[in-house]
Amino acid sequence: MKKTLFIFLAIFTTISAVNLRNVSSDAETKEMKHSSALNDAGKKHNRLIHEKSPYLLQHADNPVDWYAWGPEAFEKARKENKPIFLSIGYSTCHWCHVMAHESFEDPEVARLMNEVFICIKVDREERPDIDNIYMRVCQMMTGSGGWPLTIVMTPDKKPFYAGTYIPKKSYGRIGMLDLVPRIKELWNIQHADIQKSANLITASLGQFSHDPSEARLDASTLKAAYELLARRFSEQHGGFSTSPKFPSVSLSRNKV
Numbered sequence: 001m002k003k004t005l006f007i008f009l010a011i012f013t014t015i016s017a018v019n020l021r022n023v024s025s026d027a028e029t030k031e032m033k034h035s036s037a038l039n040d041a042g043k044k045h046n047r048l049i050h051e052k053s054p055y056l057l058q059h060a061d062n063p064v065d066w067y068a069w070g071p072e073a074f075e076k077a078r079k080e081n082k083p084i085f086l087s088i089g090y091s092t093c094h095w096c097h098v099m100a101h102e103s104f105e106d107p108e109v110a111r112l113m114n115e116v117f118i119c120i121k122v123d124r125e126e127r128p129d130i131d132n133i134y135m136r137v138c139q140m141m142t143g144s145g146g147w148p149l150t151i152v153m154t155p156d157k158k159p160f161y162a163g164t165y166i167p168k169k170s171y172g173r174i175g176m177l178d179l180v181p182r183i184k185e186l187w188n189i190q191h192a193d194i195q196k197s198a199n200l201i202t203a204s205l206g207q208f209s210h211d212p213s214e215a216r217l218d219a220s221t222l223k224a225a226y227e228l229l230a231r232r233f234s235e236q237h238g239g240f241s242t243s244p245k246f247p248s249v250s251l252s253r254n255k256v
Contacts, residue, residue: 065114078156084117084151096147112176
């Protein structure tokens with residue numbers, strides 16, 4: 001367990017973590033619609049052109065090959081053994097539009113994303129259930145949250161990277177042009193370690209998803225709290241993550 005924790009810490013610090021037969025007819029229909037949309041009005045569209053959400057439709061002409069949340073995307077990720085890039089936002093979110101303009105509309109970033117990931121867009125106003133789950137992941141892993149919410153996870157929906165706004169280029173924080181190749185490298189070289197970390201994060205999330213008022217502190221609770229804080233502790237500079245260096249109240253509440 002200790003080895004897994006330090007492996008995860010190294011990974012996280014470096015980069016900031018339906019059965020096909022039942023859906024084949026739907027997938028084929030969507031694919032046909034997607035292909036027919038490519039030459040619509042001389043503009044290329046991705047699969048989001050067939051969605052009803054105003055936020056998803058705002059991204060329908062991105063060069064990123066977006067999928068809506070559904071079995072088609074996860075089945076493709078499993079078949080191609082690719083991690084999933086999940087982006088959650090809403091139509092009036094300022095930083096969502098900034099990241100979209102800087103990265104999702106940029107051909108260079110889109111090419112990298114399409115090569116490395118299966119990319120999923122979610123409207124938090126349309127799917128608050130999905131937003132709630134992965135926002136808790138982000139808060140647990142980073143001590144904060146916000147939108148756009150950025151999650152990278154395995155094809156079985158287990159997260160190993162979480163963040164919010166990510167710039168195109170690195171300055172003060174890692175940018176998409178550096179992050180995407182780094183995740184590709186780790187996915188190919190340290191795949192087993194990523195899977196272990198994702199399993200640990202998922203298990204930790206499950207422990208803290210119940211009503212805190214019903215919780216009883218015992219050895220397992222303290223052990224889980226230690227493991228979560230240990231992943232965020234900076235051996236080089238001390239303290240937890242970036243400023244503020246002390247554990248936040250929200251993070252502490254997540255532990256119990």
